[in-house]
Amino acid sequence: MSTLNDRQRAFADYYIESLNAEQSAIRAGYSEKYARGNAHKLVANSCIKNYIEERMKEIESDRIAKAEEVLAFLSASLRGEVLEEVVSTESIEGMIKPVILKKQLSAKDRIKAAELLGKRYALFTEKVDLEGNVGVTIIDDIGTLEDA
Template sequence: MAKLTLKQQRFADEYIISGNATEAAIKAGYSKKTARSIGQENLTKPDIEKYIDEQMQQLESEKIASKEEVLSYLTSVMRGEQTEQTLRGTGEGAQSIIDIDVGAKDRIKAAELLGKRHRLWTDKVEAEVQGTVVFVNESEIPD
């Protein structure tokens, strides 16, 4: 990939924030007079388009938990390693926020979800059948 100029990179970064090419061009330092056409032109340049796509993918991957992260969190809840905040009365109607251990119901739910993930409690039987399976209608079977 060709290196973007500083102005092109600022344009791309501003476009990611606002989604508006004209506004991004102005903030990147392009003339207000030509900002609209420059903004649209920049969006068609392969290097800028690729940079924007890569940055958007990175932002999305940072926002969405991976399956390992979810399993790790559920495990820490199940083991009682997580806390949650709650309000505690301090007298005369005042309250303060305190950390408490995660409740048993939440720990059981985390264990249940982990168990489902690892197929610990499944009633289904997985069978691999080799050969041809023929289904016969019972009314067609002679006595």
């Protein structure tokens, strides 16, 4: 598989940003005339297409939180290590000024974090009593070939 030249790589990067092939080609240094008629060919080029797919996977994986990250955040929230920003006001010389304060999460939020962690580790089980007599009824409504 051949590698991309600088202009093709620039086109692919601009295309990832805008998803507009013609404008991406122009920004990458292709002439307007070429871009107008042939930008779709650049997107269809197998090397460029593979590069775009690889970059999109990298971008996607960077954006999505992994399970370990979620569990670490819930644990930090439960322990009171996460601070939230709250807007408050303070009065200075008769004027009210907004102030941003950092405070620990509320007990309600910490309990919710504990609940979610407990669900993850199956710490809570619900007791379910099932009783009853389930009878089996067989219905023979399938006829024979002679009935058809």
